[in-house]
Amino acid sequence: MFDELDVALLKTLRDHPRAGQLEVSRLTGVARATVQARIHKLESAGIVTGYGPDVDLRAAGYTVQAFVTLEIAQGALDAVQGELEGHPSVVEAFATTGTGDVLCRMAARSQEELQQALLDINRSPNIARSMSVVILSTVVETRSLPLLEAHARAGGRAPAYRRAHRAPGGRRAADDREA
Amino acid sequence: MFDELDVALLKTLRDHPRAGQLEVSRLTGVARATVQARIHKLESAGIVTGYGPDVDLRAAGYTVQAFVTLEIAQGALDAVQGELEGHPSVVEAFATTGTGDVLCRMAARSQEELQQALLDINRSPNIARSMSVVILSTVVETRSLPLLEAHARAGGRAPAYRRAHRAPGGRRAADDREA
DNA sequence: TTGCTGCTGGGCAAGCTGCTCATTTCTGCT
DNA sequence: AGCAGAAATGAGCAGCTTGCCCAGCAGCAA
Numbered sequence: 001m002f003d004e005l006d007v008a009l010l011k012t013l014r015d016h017p018r019a020g021q022l023e024v025s026r027l028t029g030v031a032r033a034t035v036q037a038r039i040h041k042l043e044s045a046g047i048v049t050g051y052g053p054d055v056d057l058r059a060a061g062y063t064v065q066a067f068v069t070l071e072i073a074q075g076a077l078d079a080v081q082g083e084l085e086g087h088p089s090v091v092e093a094f095a096t097t098g099t100g101d102v103l104c105r106m107a108a109r110s111q112e113e114l115q116q117a118l119l120d121i122n123r124s125p126n127i128a129r130s131m132s133v134v135i136l137s138t139v140v141e142t143r144s145l146p147l148l149e150a151h152a153r154a155g156g157r158a159p160a161y162r163r164a165h166r167a168p169g170g171r172r173a174a175d176d177r178e179a
Numbered sequence: 180m181f182d183e184l185d186v187a188l189l190k191t192l193r194d195h196p197r198a199g200q201l202e203v204s205r206l207t208g209v210a211r212a213t214v215q216a217r218i219h220k221l222e223s224a225g226i227v228t229g230y231g232p233d234v235d236l237r238a239a240g241y242t243v244q245a246f247v248t249l250e251i252a253q254g255a256l257d258a259v260q261g262e263l264e265g266h267p268s269v270v271e272a273f274a275t276t277g278t279g280d281v282l283c284r285m286a287a288r289s290q291e292e293l294q295q296a297l298l299d300i301n302r303s304p305n306i307a308r309s310m311s312v313v314i315l316s317t318v319v320e321t322r323s324l325p326l327l328e329a330h331a332r333a334g335g336r337a338p339a340y341r342r343a344h345r346a347p348g349g350r351r352a353a354d355d356r357e358a
Numbered sequence: 359t360t361g362c363t364g365c366t367g368g369g370c371a372a373g374c375t376g377c378t379c380a381t382t383t384c385t386g387c388t
Numbered sequence: 389a390g391c392a393g394a395a396a397t398g399a400g401c402a403g404c405t406t407g408c409c410c411a412g413c414a415g416c417a418a
Contacts, residue, residue, distance in 0.1 A: 001240055014231035020374055031397045036376080046238040051230045052193035055323045059225040061180055062326060067246075067275065067282055081318045088329035093319035096246065098312035103246055104319065107326055133277035139260045140272035140283065144234045147241060147286055150267040201405055210366045215407080365414075368389075374405075388390090 003153040005030065008050070009038055017051075024029040037090065057091070064114045065091075068121070068132040069100035076126035077101070083124050089117040151161055182332040186207065188217055189227070190324055196230075236270070241286040243293045244270075247300070247311040248279035257279070257307035262303050268296040279310065 005028075010028050021039070021163065025032040044046045057065070070081050077095060084090045084104060093104030108114035114134075122130055184207075191206050192198065200218070204211040221227045236244070251259050256274060263269045263283060272283030287293035293313075301309055 010232055010234065014229065015205070017230040021376095022374060031375095032375095033398080034396050037395080042232075047235055048232045049235045049238075050193065051196035051226045051281050053189055053221075054229045054231055055189065055230045055327070055328070056226055057323055059228070060323075060327060067273075080251055088325040090319055091319075091326065092321040094246075095315040095318055096194055096312040100312070103312065103314075107323075109330075121245045133275040133279065133282065135282075136274040136276060139256070139274050139281055140263050140269055142271040144236055144239075144270060144286075146267040147236070147270065148234070148239060151288075156326075170338060176207060199405060211406095212408095213365050214368080216364080295403095359418100361418085363414105363416085364392100367413080368411100371408100372406085375403085377402100378400090379396100380399095382395105384395075385393090387392085388401085 001153075002148055002151070005143060006038060006042060007035075007149045007152045009035060010042070010148070013051075014145065057107050061109050064108045064111055065135040066105055066106050066114060066118075066132045067135065068104050068130055070102040070104065070116065070127055071099070071123075071129040072101045073126045073128060079126045083121070083126070087117065087121060089114075090121075091133075101162070106132075180332075181327055181330070184213075185217060185221060186324060186328045186331045188214060189221075189327070192218075192230075193324065240288050243287045243290055244314040245285050245293060245297075245311045246314070247283050247285055247297065247309055249281040249283065249300075250278070250308040251280045251307055252307060254304045257306045259303070262305070263302070266296065266300060268293075269300075282301050285311075 008028050009024060009030075012024050016023060016027065019027065021032055021035045024030075025035045028035070039048070070080070080102060081093075084093050084102075089103045089106045089108055091107050093102055095101060096103050106114065106117055108117055118130065118132060121127060187207050188203060188209075191203050195202060195206065198206065200211055200214045201219075203209075204214045207214070218227070230332065259281060259288050260272075262353070263281075268285045268287055270284045270286050272281055274280060275282050285296055287296055297309065297311060300306060
């Protein structure tokens with residue numbers, strides 16, 4: 001589905017957020033028209049869904065985060081969805097297999113605020129039980145590129161002379177280092 | 180820490196990823212210089228950390244995702260961190276309170292691949308036990324703006340005539356609808 | 359009232375975007 | 389082997405945007 005170039009472009013975009021296509025083109029050593037085409041392809045395939053500003057909740061004052069496992073009443077998923085959606089503290093939520101039914105992540109500015117939010121949610125008649133674990137620290141920062149990179153189609157379509165121009169040891173990997 | 184305008188700007192940026200400042204300025208009805216200043220402020224405060232391309236793992240073929248709770252050997256967090264970081268399937272990971280020690284999210288292209296990844300991780304001598312729940316569906320899409328919005332300082336500094344221009348019922352909320 | 363901060367609106371040079379096109383190169387298929 | 393199709397390239401152009409600056413005015417607090 002992907003090849004190295006796609007991943008290289010995504011990486012470059014991530015590391016140089018302000019970079020436009022021209023900048024990306026220069027950084028990756030690919031023609032601007034190619035950059036435009038590839039990115040457009042990724043966007044229309046729905047793989048790149050946007051470039052929304054990445055908000056650091058911790059920096060924004062929401063230093064307390066927790067994962068909460070909810071056990072909900074039979075068939076009440078829709079109702080619960082509405083409730084969770086209505087609660088700003090809920091940052092994301094998923095239906096899962098296992099003993100719990102819904103796993104959601106919450107954020108708050110203090111322990112007290114988190115507790116209050118948990119109480120709010122538990123008040124719902126659709127929630128049978130809840131179990132929460134507080135996040136102490138981040139072990140692996142959220143990332144998706146390594147995954148794509150791991151399965152990237154190695155074959156590039158870059159014309160031969162392109163590669164020739166580059167330093168033998170350099171290659172595209174150079175993009176990351178200068179970040 | 181925030182006021183309505185900050186949130187409005189972030190919302191606009193999220194809903195119109197390609198929009199530059201001028202576009203944002205027009206969409207929010209705020210002077211361009213103001214947009215520039217506010218966004219710059221958010222960036223230097225570390226609240227907006229970037230505009231990295233949002234990759235939809237599902238669309239990219241990684242349809243299987245799971246949360247895995249790891250129980251690790253005493254004092255082996257650093258070692259585990261290295262291992263998890265080295266494994267592309269690990270999308271993010273956190274140290275938590277509770278019976279488990281580390282909670283990580285993983286993604287794969289199939290059940291088999293996920294299982295393989297889990298086996299890989301369990302092979303580590305630092306991992307005492309692991310428990311995984313598979314994500315069945317998304318209940319609440321990842322979001323952080325509602326949280327900021329909830330605590331946004333209501334007072335704007337916008338000059339009076341600005342407000343006068345707007346429809347009494349409309350307000351800034353209009354930005355979202357046209358998305 | 360005064361002073362300070364923040365928003366406004368306007369302007370300028372430089373640079374980028376979106377789009378198109380003719381060529382060249384690579385890949386897969388016959 | 390050879391060919392057609394797909395992809396990458398480099399170049400060009402009009403129009404718009406960016407980054408920066410500044411003077412003036414509007415809120416807020418002392």
